[in-house]
Amino acid sequence: MRYFVHIGYNGLHYGGWQKQPGVANVQGVLEKALSKVLKTTVFINGCGRTDAHVHASQFFFHMDVEREWDFDLLFRLNKLLPASIAIFDIIPMDGQQHARFDAVKRSYDYFLHTYKSPFLNGLSSFYLLDNLDFAAMKRAVKLLPKYKDYRCFCTSPDKYEHTICNVMSADLFTDQQGDRLRFQISANRFLSKMIRIIMGQLLKVGRGVQSVDQFEHYLINLETPELITPAHPQGLYLSKVTYPYLNLEPREEFSAFLQAGSAENWISV
CATH class of the missing domain: 3.30.70.580 (Pseudouridine synthase I, catalytic domain, N-terminal subdomain)
Known part of the structure; x- marks a missing residue:
């Protein structure tokens, strides 16, 4: 069974x-x-x-x-x-349902903090950065659901039959102090290191070393950035997996400390 x-x-x-x-x-x-x-x-x-x-x-x-x-x-x-x-x-289960191939939606959260914290170590990615341009980062994030081919944000695109991903939603949040970020993205599938590469590009936008137009240029032209810098892995969570026949709420023990009080503490940029 x-x-x-x-x-x-x-x-x-x-x-x-x-x-x-x-x-x-x-x-x-x-x-x-x-x-x-x-x-x-x-x-x-x-x-x-x-x-x-x-x-x-x-x-x-x-x-x-x-x-x-x-x-x-x-x-x-x-x-x-x-x-x-x-x-x-x-x-x-009552048949031969498949955990991987039957999933219709996967959601990820990426947590980042810009101050040194012994309590967030290993649970959120630490970047010592000041004055990130959240508005520009948000504009870049909002472009993601408009595009389907994510060849530009993949380490090994040729190993896939295709690089089409249906990004259903993407958003960016910050806490009230502005020193913690939360990037959320949902899609039917993701490519190798795709989310960490996107997050790395968003940080370039936030630092002002890459424009929103350049970020969109890669998506339009399927052009891989000359320098790919994936964001640190420690801040990335697979946070929700949805099936046509199974839609359970996450138990969130491992990221509860980061997500606690999200309605009050996380503000959409």
């Missing part, structure tokens, strides 16, 4: 989601724990592949288990797994 498993993880000390030899990865830790608890080899398929040091406040994977268990699997897994990975829900 197929099950969807709803999880979250702090990716700071992992080389990404995907299982790979010699590198700490989230998929491998989960497969090892599941195989131990269920006493059979378990392979899992994730809803995406987050990069090294990237977090997920909502993530799904599916697994096929032949024999039903007669104990509290969620409790046992959470007891066995490290504190950086949490199981929220185990959901039986």
Whole structure:
């Protein structure tokens, strides 16, 4: 029988989601724990592949288990797994639904702070920057849903059959002090390092070293910037995954400190 498993993880000390030899990865830790608890080899398929040091406040994977268990699997897994990975829900499916290919929308948050903070370290990206032009950055962000081909903001565009992404929404927020930023973007799919590259370009706009027109020029002409500088990975969160048949609210434990009081503290630029 197929099950969807709803999880979250702090990716700071992992080389990404995907299982790979010699590198700490989230998929491998989960497969090892599941195989131990269920006493059979378990392979899992994730809803995406987050990069090294990237977090997920909502993530799904599916697994096929032949024999039903007669104990509290969620409790046992959470007891066995490290504190950086949490199981929220185990959901039986009625067919062969696929965690990756069936997802119709993925949302990401990118958190950034411009002052040194021991409490945000590893949870938000630190950039010692003053006087960012938030208005210009916002104008650039608002261009994103108008374009479909994101070849210009991808590290390896030729490895894909196509580079079309349906960006459904994008927005930029700041806190009341103006020293923390939150970039949100939702799309049906994302390319390699696409969000971090976009965030890196937005910082160039904010610093005044790149104009909004130049930012749009890349999108119009599918021209890769001469110098690609992806933003740090620590501030990036996969925050919501939506399926036609499954739309759960995130449990947000890993980014709750950043998102707490968002209605009062985060202001749209």
